[in-house]
Each structure stands twice: as structure tokens, then as C-alpha cells.
Amino acid sequence: MSSPKIAKYSLSELKNTTDDVLPTYLNSLKFTQSHLLTDVRLALGYTAVTIAGILFYADWKLGWDATKAATFWAVIAYFTINSVLTVWIWLVEKGKVYTGELNGTLLSIASSVTKHTPIYNITVKTNKDGAETETLKLSAPFTRWFDQDGCFVAKPFQQWLASEVSLIGQADPKNKVSGIENGHGGVSVAEAVVIQQTDKPVRAGEREASTPGARSRKGKK
């Protein structure tokens, strides 16, 4: 799974890329993704934007005097919907980047980063048939699944999730690695890539051929 290069010092790019990869991975494991949160957000947002659009058109066509009363209600409606949208994003979505279901077990993953700290934090919630929700808080450095060039490497990321979250581990036993927090698995893979690039010029040459980004950077020097 090759992926385009990102600016590896940009925390938001690291997070966004990782957030985007999560659904791809989980859906490939036969999780059924639920888009309810996003759909409600889109519906609220576009309703508000439509109100503003209609008011803009009416104001342009009919003028202030004819639309005065309607403007009052449109402003009230717009800011009410906007407040609901804000509440929805802050209190309901709460940074959730994935909600889905596998064999009757609900899974939701919310991600966050702290400013200037290149660590990916996720809160994983699983709930089976209305039983008590299990909450799991995990953190891992982005260096675990981004290589030196800023390319996403799927394997260590998948290993991390499959080993830490039992539900994902059940769905993807191949990526389940024991003792992943002790430096095995993901981190060592990422480090191995780094060593290859810096210590062995011959191997580095092979890498350049496979990633055009690395070659163009060399050329500028």
C-alpha cells in the first residue's frame, strides 16, 4: 500500500492522513462503517448554508424593505442551527473519526493530538449488544507508521491497532503482535527503514527508484 508523501513536520497532515487511513483499514476487515455522525453534521451545515443562500438571493432581488421580516427569522434560524451544529461537533462527534460495527459489536474511534507533540492519541470505545461500553485510550508516536520521507507505512499502523484493540485483533489476527509496547513490531520496522536509508548507499539507491519524492529532494542539494 503505497501512499503519497506528506509534510512530515506538519502535525495536522500527520493526523489527517492517519485519520483517513483508519476507515480504509477497518472497512477492509469487514467492519460496517456508520456515517450517521458525518451525515447529521452535513445535513445541519447545509441547511444553514441554504438558509443563508436563499436570504442572499432574496435580499439581492427584492431589497431590504421587502425582506425585513423574513431576514429576522432567517437570522434566528441560521444561528440556532449553527449552535446545534457546534454542540453536535463538540459534544457528540467529539473527534470521532470512525464509527462502525462488526458482528454486533459497535466500535468508535476518536483521535486527537496535543499541539506540537507528534503523538497520535485515540480513544477506542467498543460496545457489544448494549452491554457496558469499554473505553480504551491509546497513544503512539507518528514515527511508528510514517517513514523518513513522510510516507505512510500501513503495516506497523495495522499491527498497532490489531494488537492493542482486541476487536480489531480478532478481525485481523495476522497483524496481531504480542508485546508491541516493548519496542517490538511497529517501531522496529520503522527504524529498520531509517537505517537502510542512511547507512547503505546501495540500498538507498534502490529506495530512490521506488519513491520519486526522495529523488527530487536529492536533486536540489
Add this chain to the structure above:
Amino acid sequence: MLSSLSALSPRQLLAQALNFALVLSTAFMLWKGLSVATNSPSPIVVVLSGSMEPAFQRGDLLFLWNRGMDTQIGEIVVYNVKGKDIPIVHRVLRRYGGGDKPLQLLTKGDNNMADDTELYARGQDYLNRAEDIIGSVVGYVPFVGYVTILLSEHPWLKTVLLGMMGVMVVLQRE
């Protein structure tokens, strides 16, 4: 940049477009909210001429309030003459009527020699408070409106500004 957009799912694209649309619509609705609160179609205006010097200079930003319908002599009002699109900021000189009868006003710029009869529509000798006035001045910020004057009086500045934005977008790619 375009390739990264095409990599997004339809929902992500819609969400991205929504963020942009919300910024624009919120700005518009805040303006409309201010209009509703002040009861004025244009609650903030920029002074375009020196006819009210020394009270207001060109480029001053004025805040209007249009809920006090019983406008008094000495108040500074902004009015729109029918058929002319530019709002004018001048001081009330005389008032007729009021109470049961519709209030009528005569205005004059502090810096002008004569009153505004010349500026009104053909055959109009006074302003109708309810119809022509879009608000009384309740506050002002000096000079900050000058940017809009520059942009409207020197259209090539808009071109330069747009060009600069375009260059920035190109330079900031990747």
C-alpha cells in the same frame, strides 16, 4: 493539491466544501443580524466625501442605529436618495411634522455652503424619515474604511490584489 482533493471521499469533499461555505454564510448572516438589530439595511458605512469635515474625514467607518425614529435637529444621519445609489452622511438642520404626521427632515453637510436640497431627487425638498433615512450615526472608527475607498476608486488595485493572491496560492502549493 488537486490530486489530494480527488483522493477524498464524497463525504469528505462535502465536509470540506461545507467549512468554506460556513465561513462565507456566517459572515453574511452576522451582517444581516446586525441589520436586524439596528433596523438598518446597511448598519456600517464608509464616509466617501469631505462634506462633514471636521466631524468626519474620508475613510471613516460609521456605525448606524435606525430605531430612534424621532430624529432630532443636530443628529447626523445617513440617507439614500431614491434613484441614487450612494448613501450620504449629513447633519439634520430642520424638521417638519412628527407625531401623527410623517416626520420630514432637511439636512446639510457641515463643510458645505448650502443645504442638501440640490442633492435630493428632482422635486424633493426634504427627506422622509421613515423611507429615506437608513440610520443615525452612533459611533465611528477613523480611517479604517479607507481601504474600500482605494479599492473602489482605483480598480487596478483590485487586479493587483487578486494577482498577488493568485501568486501566493501558486507559491504555497506543496
